Amino acid sequence: MPTPPEAARSRALVTTRHGGPEVLEILERELPKPGPGEVRVQLRAAALNHLDLWVRRGIPAGHWPVPIVPCADGAGVVDALGAGVVGLAVGDPVVLYPVRSCGNCTACRAGDPPHCKHFGMLGEHVDGCAQEHLVVPASSVLPKPAQLGWAEAAALPTTFLTAWRMLATTARLQPGETVVVHGASSGVGSAGIQVAKVLGARVIATARRDADLQRARELGANDVLRSDDPEWSRAARKLCPGGVDVVFEHIGGELFSASIRALRRGGRLVTCGATAGHQVDLDLRKIFFHSIAVLGSTMGSLAELETVVTLAGRGALRPEVGAVFPLREGRAAMQALEGRAHFGKIVLQVSDDEAPAAT
Ligand SMILES: [Zn+2]
Structure with a gap:
């Protein structure tokens, strides 16, 4: 049988089964073809998220299908158009909306896929961006x-x-309010600092390393606190007498309970994750006596991403990239994510012909 031309193949980083970084392998696949209303993107870079760790480890058990290509996030160039696609051309540089949903339910029709029963992310139940073509x-x-x-x-x-x-839509952060942003060195934490500043808030950032606190200040944090100091919530209340207006939470564990104590009466805690533990010790008396609102938030809509892209285009938001690895070093990239030694996102350079800007 004749060998297919090289251009008809595409490389992908694949989580072949559940386990440690050793389950990641580079596999060659057939070049996918876009159907009606679809485009094929030649990816230049893909970014890892903690979701990729849960999927790879298979936690919770039975929830994640394998094999799967990780990375919800990616950017690249449109390189093929399906039938009926208008407004896009081959060669257009694009970023991808990482959410998948049914498209037909009340939430989807209202433009709010995070509330869809079939909400999911690229790299979760469908292949993600750690591949040359998607x-x-x-x-x-x-x-x-x-x-x-x-x-x-x-x-x-x-x-x-x-x-x-979390901050603009769910917590309705107002200009002049004070917000504690936890985990300043993480991707979502460093984003939270910048978003809070765009919204006109005063930011108290927390992290576990002094170097990360320094970087948080450079991103615009007005004050910084070590989150491994058991007295940090008291220190936050000293910086903001009466308590802070909002806490931006994504870590969980003990930090969650202490965050409730840092809030003013009528304050809001908004949470999108629990990387340090999803079971927390909560004194409900604080919640009702102090009229505290605990708000959950997951991802966002395409319209919200358009706002983010517009703000990034004006230079108001700029992602922090902690390290860039070539696609073939996907295992090392995931170990770097697990090691938490970097400030900002861990990124895979997907294509070899044009190096993404590393910072
Ligand atoms: Zn839906």
Whole structure:
């Protein structure tokens, strides 16, 4: 049988089964073809999220299908159009909306896929961006902000969309309010600092390393606190007498309970994750006596991502890239994510012909 031409093949980083980084392998696959209303994107960079760790480890058990290509986030160039696609051309640089949903329910029709029963992410139940080519609905790509490098563009969607929805939409953060942003060195934390500043708030950032606190200040944090100091919530109340207006939470564990104590009466805690533990010790008396609102938030809508992309295009938001690895070093990239030694996102350089901007 004749060998297919090289251009008809596409490389992908694949989580072949559940386990440690050793389950990641580079596999060659047939080049996908876009169907009606779809585009094929030649990816230049893809960004890792904690979701990729849960999927790879298979936690919770039975929830994640394998094999699967990781990375919800990606940026690249449109390289093929399906039938009926208008408004896009081959060669357009784009970032991907990382959400998948049914498209037909009340939430989807209202433009709010995070409330869809079939909500999911790229790299979760369908293949993600750690591959050279991905076919997606034409409606799910947005123009890449010109001043962002490929690595930065890939690092933008999930973290900034999540942070934007948490603070602007869910917690309704107001100009002049004070917000504690936890985990400043993480992708979503460094995004939270920038979004809070865009919204005109005063930011108290927390992290576990002094170097990360310094970087948080450079991103615009007005004050910084070590989150491993058991007295940090008391210190926050000293900086903001009466308590802070909002806490931006994504870590869980003990930090969650202490965050409730840092809030003023009538304050809001908004949470999108629990990387340090999802079972927390909560004194309900604080919640009702102090009229505390605990708000959950997941990802965001395409319209919210458009806002984020527009703000990034104006230079108001800029993703922090902690490290860039070539696609073939996907295992090392995931170990870097697990090691938490970097400030900002871990990014995979997907194509070899054009290096993404590393910072
Ligand atoms: Zn739906």
